[in-house]
Amino acid sequence: MNKFEQLKAKAMEHAKNARELAEKADNEKRVLTASEQDAFDGHIKSAGDLAEQAKEAKYSAEIEAKARALANEIGGAPSAKSAGPVGRKAWGRAGVKTVRESMGRVPGSKALVSGTVSMANPVSPSVAALGAAPLSVLALLMNASPDELAANPYNGVEMNTRPRYEDPLQQAAAIMGGDGGGSNTYSYLRQTVRDNKAAPVADGATKPTSVYTFKEIEDRYRVIAHVSEPLPQRFFHDDATLGQFLGDEMGYGLQRAVEAQALSGDGLGENFTGLLNASGINSQAWASDLLTTLRKAVTTLQGIGSAPTALVLNPVDAERVDLLREGVDSGKYLIGDPAADSARALWEVPRVTSVAVPAGTAVLGDWDRVDLLTRQEATLHVDTGGALFDKNQVKFRVEGRFGLEVKQPDAFVKIDIAEPAA
Template sequence: MNKFEQLKAKALENAKAARLLAEKADNENRELTTAEKSAFDAAMKAADDFVKRAKEAKADAEILAAAKALADEIGGAPGKKAAGPVGRKAWGRAGVKTVREAMGRADGSKALVSGSVTMANPVSDGVAPLGAVPTSVLDLLRGEPAEGLSDEDYGRDLAGYKPRVENDSQIMDAIMRGDGGGTNTFTYLRQTVRDSKAAPVADGALKPTSIYTMEEIEDRFRVIAHLSEPFPQRYFHDDKSLGEFLANEMGYGLQRAIEQQALSGDGTGENMTGILSTSGHLSQAWSADLLTTLRKAMTALQVTGVDPTALVLHPTDAERLDLLREGVDSGKYLLGDPAAEAVRTLWTIPRVTSLAVAAGTAVLGDWAAAKLVTRQEAVLNVDTGGALFDKNQVKFRVETRAGVAIKQPGAFVEIDIAEPAA
């Protein structure tokens, strides 16, 4: 038993002792005696201490594992693989391998009929590599966890806790995982006013007061999911075709749905409230031509003290930019040689192409002002039972739970780049 497991067992032992005291008094329809209350408080304090120490031990182990994986990746022994799948295609291959092995085990063992496989999340809110060029809206939304999403925000403070659970191990496991024991909401602070009054002040004079109004936003995670159509189980023998199916269709579908929700979800029903549906974001109307309109949008942000970090465009609008020339139909391309290997930028700001934004609309902003938050890892569910069994078919379901925290709506500007009819 490693250090983490030992500390976890100690925490469980103390939590169970506290529960027994509380249940004894409850069953006898009375309050805890002074001695029982003292023992209960002591047990819960000990449980809390062991939980904290267990988390630290687990974090230390994870840091060491991550460091080793990084060392292997950038300077380890030749031939070693990076720890865990990276990217949508690797995610798909990992799922195929796991499911195929589960469905085709050796004789004498039970093969998988229906079940779930938890894999690396293709829409993870994990930190993006430092200095990496963003290639999707999800790249822009990844970063540090949103403000306010600490362990305590999920209501897991043990002080005064009176355990009423059927399985102590389950609640302790939930505490260790940090999943809030089933909480489906998250909170964060959103800035609604930004008025800086900083100025020189004489000795003894009253200092000016800047206004940075914040409001606490509570939101809930949404389930993002889709099904595959049934197809023959024999496809499991062809890694290439099934791997491409999972990676290029189901993983991509999950990513695209979340990008669309994070940008323009309208907040009704099970839709997220996206950036363009959040009150407070700026708007820029069409002005003269495409480049002028985009530059004015940049100015609209800069005069409020916001430095934009990326521009998101529909592919057809990205094409319009790329094909701008000095002449109407001839001359040099304004944005550079199409054969050049330069990073796609506009006035040094990276351009990201996405189907999540409508044609004729662009979104410019400081993308650190919004963050993707996930509650549940992507889960691949597999079913071969019922009518599928009779036809020797298999069906997939992929789903995750996610939300978006928009901390500064004013850090984004919605741009109308649809050229008016002549």
């Protein structure tokens, strides 16, 4: 029995109980007693509440079923066991499939043509299933629900899961007409002061004032892009997997660039002002040893009322944590079996590994306090024109337009875990 059926059964049980109370009083030619009336009202309210919950459960199940069907149709959504980072293989397959199908729809077309494929966004909001441990920094940055993203596509990563192909005429029309999605700039409120003064107050006394100060931050979206080197068209004719491989690789490259900018961008030129360079972020200096330093950072956040949701480490530092022993080269591992699932967390805080954070630095924080925005969905563009036409060559381009909101910098700690020289 699924959730909808369970809720429906409970609602019917309460309705039955209410009906039996009313029928009993009616058979006895009397009105309900005070206790019976209270019980009757309680059953009616419970039945109504459960009925509403049942409707929501049924609607959620239908949406989930449709989403799964769509994901299967375009190559599958990434899961917690995805073979590639953030489902990059599924992303590449979807783009190449659309290019091939589009070629078939263009009369007389026998080779790759110029145009743009709007991809399932490589910065996927489904990189980690609900309740699963985060697999990447991008998973941490994607904290809005799919329903919220679908309703507000420019408040987060767009939810266009069906790739579309634009021939040159369609592309020109899109450029002339725009997408109606807004401008290249955005603004948001960043909390700069959090001073809680809540306290017991006597009758007639003045209540204390807590201070929650916000600053309006104005920023703009950045284009993140790269192109492939020209390749002979015959490569694609001779090897049917090359287009998929190239799409996979370029999608992966875009994901890693976005992740690096979100964490470590220095704010100069076209770079993001990444989380590590945001004004107001906490810092934790080296404190005697690696585990002590990391634990003190947890204490810092807990002390200001923030609950850390993930710790991000460079792969080199993640190895250092995994291989800590009671002795220098022997003894028990301090965090337990490095291969066990329990090793993916420290003090119940999930660990995420990323080359986007420099070795010797770690980031601990409540990742609900930062958002990655997408202004322009990621696109795969295939070109054979111009000088490429004369040489019978092909180039791929992958690009998107993204922004970052660091809404509460003090919910993060930049940790110095580079062990000082002896």
